[in-house]
């Protein structure tokens with residue numbers, strides 16, 4: 001009887017893989033708007049979460065807020081057979097470090113790690129912020145609800161943990177609440193340092209900062225568009241000779257807009273377009289908003305890929321404001337301005353990006369490119385353990401996104417017939433058995 005099934009096996013073995021994974025749709029479905037609403041309300045109810053606010057009270061201030069966040073992560077962990085390792089990561093910042101640190105303060109992050117089954121030391125990180133502020137950045141007693149900025153990001157990280165902890169992934173995922181953002185990005189700095197000290201191999205950081213406003217100060221209402229900020233290239237290299245040689249290489253071979261954070265941004269863009277086609281992700285080719293900061297930057301400073309995920313239309317009367325009414329305008333970052341269906345969508349964008357990355361093999365580390373004065377471009381890469389195959393991506397030099405691709409089986413070089421090297425940019429990813437892709441690697445070697 002058994003041999004009767006053989007033709008089917010042969011038939012199916014020629015199928016490469018499904019273009020989409022049902023698990024990712026299930027994840028989108030399972031993100032709960034109600035949980036987000038409840039968690040933002042709870043965070044708002046702490047009155048203020050200013051980094052320098054009360055840490056003793058059980059009901060008010062950043063101490064009570066971080067204890068609640070930690071207990072939430074612990075509850076989530078109980079519901080997945082203790083699958084999360086939950087801890088405080090504490091950074092002492094001394095009075096006078098900058099003008100916004102008016103007392104010595106422990107900047108405390110709350111970290112929850114979901115260990116990967118195959119690559120426990122490779123991490124994808126989702127961050128939100130615990131802290132909030134009002135008009136005066138040093139006012140640590142007035143009510144600072146910080147509903148959109150940034151209880152939404154924090155609630156998103158908690159909800160992503162609730163949903164993704166019900167699955168197992170090959171790579172590790174970290175959900176984190178960072179503190180000290182408004183006082184000078186101290187929580188991110190502290191965690192980036194901790195990551196280096198512990199030799200974490202970080203695939204990337206998805207920093208969520210304000211993911212709940214759809215009604216812009218300009219009058220535009222838009223519940224589909226969101227922004228993905230990323231720096232063009234890493235600037236952490238301090239050796240001037242290395243910097244000069246990289247700049248020289250970019251002049252001749254390209255790569256000015258193809259750093260590791262930009263590839264992570266494009267990955268998030270692609271994953272959204274594939275699984276949430278109703279959304280309109282907007283790649284913004286800059287580190288952050290003009291002259292403003294966010295918690296992905298300290299990771300970028302440490303040479304780690306990191307992006308900012310954020311609403312497209314901000315409302316400045318509802319961020320960093322004392323609660324008040326002036327000329328008929330209600331100022332303040334209060335609960336009623338948050339749009340939870342939108343917050344759910346952006347939380348889902350994070351969750352599916354992390355689920356895809358956490359299911360993917362590592363990227364190839366070496367990618368060579370050749371084809372100078374030839375009709376076809378050649379690519380070569382190192383074999384990746386656990387990859388079923390590879391995908392070569394290319395795009396017009398003026399395109400922001402990887403528009404063309406070709407899947408190839410388990411080989412380590414390939415020639416794209418008739419594709420002239422001069423006219424495109426190229427990159428390579430590793431692909432898992434179920435079709436999940438690593439982040440694109442831009443060629444780092446020239447073949448002559």
Ligand SMILES: [Zn+2]
Pocket residue numbers: 149182319320
């Ligand atoms: Zn802020």
